[in-house]
Amino acid sequence: VPELPEVEVVRRGLAEHVVGRRVEMAEFSGPRVARRHLPGPVDLADRLRGRVVTAARRRGKYLWLELRDQAEPAWSAGAADPAPAEALLVHLGMSGQLLVTAPDGPPIRHEHARLSFADGGTQLRFVDQRTFGGMAWSEVGPDGIPTTIAHIAPDPFEPAYDASSVVRRLKVRESAVKRALLDQTLVSGIGNIYADEALWRAGVHGERLARTLTKPTLARILDHAREVMSAALDQGGTSFDALYVNVNGQSGYFDRSLNAYGQEGRECARCGATIRREQFMNRSSFSCPRCQPRPRSAAGSGRTQGGRG
DNA sequence: CTTTTCTCCTGTATGC
DNA sequence: TGCATACAGGAGAAAA
Numbered sequence: 001v002p003e004l005p006e007v008e009v010v011r012r013g014l015a016e017h018v019v020g021r022r023v024e025m026a027e028f029s030g031p032r033v034a035r036r037h038l039p040g041p042v043d044l045a046d047r048l049r050g051r052v053v054t055a056a057r058r059r060g061k062y063l064w065l066e067l068r069d070q071a072e073p074a075w076s077a078g079a080a081d082p083a084p085a086e087a088l089l090v091h092l093g094m095s096g097q098l099l100v101t102a103p104d105g106p107p108i109r110h111e112h113a114r115l116s117f118a119d120g121g122t123q124l125r126f127v128d129q130r131t132f133g134g135m136a137w138s139e140v141g142p143d144g145i146p147t148t149i150a151h152i153a154p155d156p157f158e159p160a161y162d163a164s165s166v167v168r169r170l171k172v173r174e175s176a177v178k179r180a181l182l183d184q185t186l187v188s189g190i191g192n193i194y195a196d197e198a199l200w201r202a203g204v205h206g207e208r209l210a211r212t213l214t215k216p217t218l219a220r221i222l223d224h225a226r227e228v229m230s231a232a233l234d235q236g237g238t239s240f241d242a243l244y245v246n247v248n249g250q251s252g253y254f255d256r257s258l259n260a261y262g263q264e265g266r267e268c269a270r271c272g273a274t275i276r277r278e279q280f281m282n283r284s285s286f287s288c289p290r291c292q293p294r295p296r297s298a299a300g301s302g303r304t305q306g307g308r309g
Numbered sequence: 310c311t312t313t314t315c316t317c318c319t320g321t322a323t324g325c
Numbered sequence: 326t327g328c329a330t331a332c333a334g335g336a337g338a339a340a341a
Contacts, residue, residue: 001334061335094334097318130318132335175312184336192334282314283334314340324330
C-alpha cells in the first residue's frame with residue numbers, strides 16, 4: 001500500500017528515468033484509469049503527446065509529471081514569467097505501480113496506461129491490479145500545486161507544512177485522532193500503516209478524540225508520523241534497479257521495521273504486551289494494549305469494536 | 310458546514 | 326478438491 005515514502009521512491013525513479021524526455025504517445029486501456037479526467041482517456045492522451053516532462057513532483061500520496069512544450073525554460077533568455085505548467089497527475093491508489101520498461105514489450109497484466117517517448121527509449125507503464133489509482137491532467141496553480149488537488153494539505157516534508165496550524169485544527173476536531181490523521185485535507189501522506197506506527201510511538205490510542213488530547217501530544221504524534229515516514233523512506237530507497245521504477249508495495253518495503261501495523265499477536269517492542277488488532281473505520285488498526293489504552297467512552301463512533309478474533 | 314458511510318476493484322488467504 | 330467469503334484500503338461522492 002503506497003503511502004508517502006513509497007510514493008516518494010516512485011517520484012525519485014521518475015525524476016531519474018523520465019524527466020527531460022518528450023512524450024511521443026500515450027495509450028490508455030479504457031475510461032477507468034482516467035476516470036478523474038472527465039474529458040476521458042482520448043483527451044488525456046492528446047494532451048500528453050509532444051509534451052516534455054520537466055519535473056516529477058509530489059504532495060502527500062499524489063505525484064505528478066510537470067509538462068511543458070520544451071525542455072529549455074523559455075524564461076532563461078530573460079523574457080517574461082514562465083508559462084504556467086501543466087501536469088499529468090497520478091495516484092497509485094492501493095496497488096498502482098509505475099514501471100519503466102524496455103520499449104514495445106507485451107502488455108503487463110493489469111497494465112492500464114503506457115507512455116512512449118520520442119527518444120525511442122524506455123517506456124513508462126501504469127499497472128494497477130485494483131484500479132483504485134488513476135491518472136488525470138491538471139493545470140498547475142501559482143503555488144506550484146496542480147489545481148485539481150488544491151484541497152490536499154501539505155505533507156510533513158514540505159516547506160509549506162505548518163505543524164502548529166495542523167495542531168490547532170486537530171484541537172477542534174470532533175472525531176477520533178486516527179481518523180483525523182488519515183484526513184488528507186488536514187495533513188497529507190499518512191495512510192493506515194504510518195498512522196498506526198505514529199500512534200504507537202506516541203503511545204496514544206487512535207480512537208481517542210482529537211480535541212481531548214493536549215497540543216503537545218498532538219504535536220508529538222505529528223512529529224512521530226514524519227519521523228517514521230522518514231525512516232521508511234531511508235529503507236525504501238533500496239529496491240530499485242535500472243529498468244524498474246519500483247512501486248512494489250509488497251516485497252520491497254515490507255522489511256520496514258514496523259512496531260504496530262500487522263504485528264497482531266507479537267510482543268510490543270516497548271513493553272512486551274501482546275499487540276492487538278481492532279476494527280476501526282472498517283479497517284484494521286494495530287496497537288499495544290498497555291502503551292495505548294483505549295479511551296473510556298467510544299470516541300471514534302462508527303463500528304469500532306473488533307469483530308475478529 | 311462538519312463528519313461519517315458507502316463504493317470502487319481483484320488477488321490472496323482462509324473456512325467448510 | 327472446490328467453492329464461498331473475508332480482507333487489503335485511498336479517496337471522493339453521497340448521506341447524515
